[in-house]
Amino acid sequence: MKYPNALKKVQKKQINYAHRGMNLEEDINETNQFYLINNIAVIHKKPTPILATKVSYPARNEAKITEGFFTTPSTTDYNGLYKGKYIDFETKVTQSKTSFSLKNIHNHQIEHLKKIIEHGGIGFLIVRFDRLDKTFLLKGETLIDFLNKETRKSIPYHLFETDGFEIQCKYNPRLDYLRIVDKVYLEEI
Amino acid sequence: MKYPNALKKVQKKQINYAHRGMNLEEDINETNQFYLINNIAVIHKKPTPILATKVSYPARNEAKITEGFFTTPSTTDYNGLYKGKYIDFETKVTQSKTSFSLKNIHNHQIEHLKKIIEHGGIGFLIVRFDRLDKTFLLKGETLIDFLNKETRKSIPYHLFETDGFEIQCKYNPRLDYLRIVDKVYLEEI
Numbered sequence: 001m002k003y004p005n006a007l008k009k010v011q012k013k014q015i016n017y018a019h020r021g022m023n024l025e026e027d028i029n030e031t032n033q034f035y036l037i038n039n040i041a042v043i044h045k046k047p048t049p050i051l052a053t054k055v056s057y058p059a060r061n062e063a064k065i066t067e068g069f070f071t072t073p074s075t076t077d078y079n080g081l082y083k084g085k086y087i088d089f090e091t092k093v094t095q096s097k098t099s100f101s102l103k104n105i106h107n108h109q110i111e112h113l114k115k116i117i118e119h120g121g122i123g124f125l126i127v128r129f130d131r132l133d134k135t136f137l138l139k140g141e142t143l144i145d146f147l148n149k150e151t152r153k154s155i156p157y158h159l160f161e162t163d164g165f166e167i168q169c170k171y172n173p174r175l176d177y178l179r180i181v182d183k184v185y186l187e188e189i
Numbered sequence: 190m191k192y193p194n195a196l197k198k199v200q201k202k203q204i205n206y207a208h209r210g211m212n213l214e215e216d217i218n219e220t221n222q223f224y225l226i227n228n229i230a231v232i233h234k235k236p237t238p239i240l241a242t243k244v245s246y247p248a249r250n251e252a253k254i255t256e257g258f259f260t261t262p263s264t265t266d267y268n269g270l271y272k273g274k275y276i277d278f279e280t281k282v283t284q285s286k287t288s289f290s291l292k293n294i295h296n297h298q299i300e301h302l303k304k305i306i307e308h309g310g311i312g313f314l315i316v317r318f319d320r321l322d323k324t325f326l327l328k329g330e331t332l333i334d335f336l337n338k339e340t341r342k343s344i345p346y347h348l349f350e351t352d353g354f355e356i357q358c359k360y361n362p363r364l365d366y367l368r369i370v371d372k373v374y375l376e377e378i
Contacts, residue, residue: 084309120273
């Protein structure tokens with residue numbers, strides 16, 4: 001084993017970040033699984049789009065990708081159906097304690113959320129401030145309103161506190177965001 | 190001199206099949222693009238799920254998949270939003286002139302369609318009988334009803350004629366299935 005210490009350090013750091021980023025995704029996926037099993041909602045993560053540039057066929061009816069690249073999604077990560085309503089959202093994790101950088105969201109994802117709202121769907125962000133251990137639902141309308149009024153490239157944390165809705169972490173489901181959807185979107189109808 | 194002709198015939202046929210199978214997907218994708226551009230609906234094809242088993246990093250921030258496999262989708266291929274309604278469907282092409290084999294649809298896709306209907310969404314199949322040049326929308330309800338009543342492993346063509354809804358091919362949009370959705374699902378409300 002050569003240079004084990006240096007290698008270990010770098011790996012540890014990478015694993016930590018990846019793990020942290022992964023946690024929100026895992027929380028959402030397990031929550032969606034809970035919703036599906038308990039017949040509450042049908043919400044799935046879309047597969048990561050991959051461009052397969054080389055494919056080999058080691059056996060009949062078996063395709064193996066030998067070269068491929070991750071491509072940019074044209075929509076948000078999650079969508080589905082809850083109480084007859086179309087639900088659509090993107091999840092993001094930030095390491096900042098003070099703001100959420102808009103670099104985290106692609107323009108076409110914002111355009112997508114605008115269209116969802118326009119066509120009568122429910123569109124939002126779920127943002128986790130990892131170091132503060134806080135997770136918020138931010139309505140798509142609030143995001144778009146901020147973008148229309150502000151020139152800043154990041155949304156300050158206090159906007160999440162005032163205009164967002166905190167989602168508490170629980171045991172099961174881990175992140176019951178549909179309870180917030182009920183409160184924010186469905187009770188006011 | 191029979192041999193080369195026979196071969197030519199088979200090859201021609203195969204090329205036709207591949208091209209034709211692609212056509213339905215292309216027709217739907219172009220139609221969805223038309224709907225999106227003209228602000229009629231927001232319906233996307235889900236990316237094909239791929240399990241990346243080996244990933245290399247030829248440069249910083251650049252990931253290259255060097256080994257990956259296509260995996261089975263857990264839902265249908267298309268979903269989205271139209272007039273405030275959740276839309277979900279699967280597309281299939283058959284070369285049979287007499288029936289549509291149920292082998293074409295995975296069990297979990299049928300379960301998914303059941304859940305969509307149960308939660309107030311609109312779920313259906315779009316099936317093209319390639320050699321008859323006919324494309325039908327078959328309501329998820331009709332499919333489930335057939336599966337409950339019948340032990341047959343294929344849906345006869347005449348059921349599409351009697352209980353399905355033909356979608357005419359046009360210039361633009363190529364396959365205006367939302368006109369059928371209007372007629373079948375929305376006018377009766």
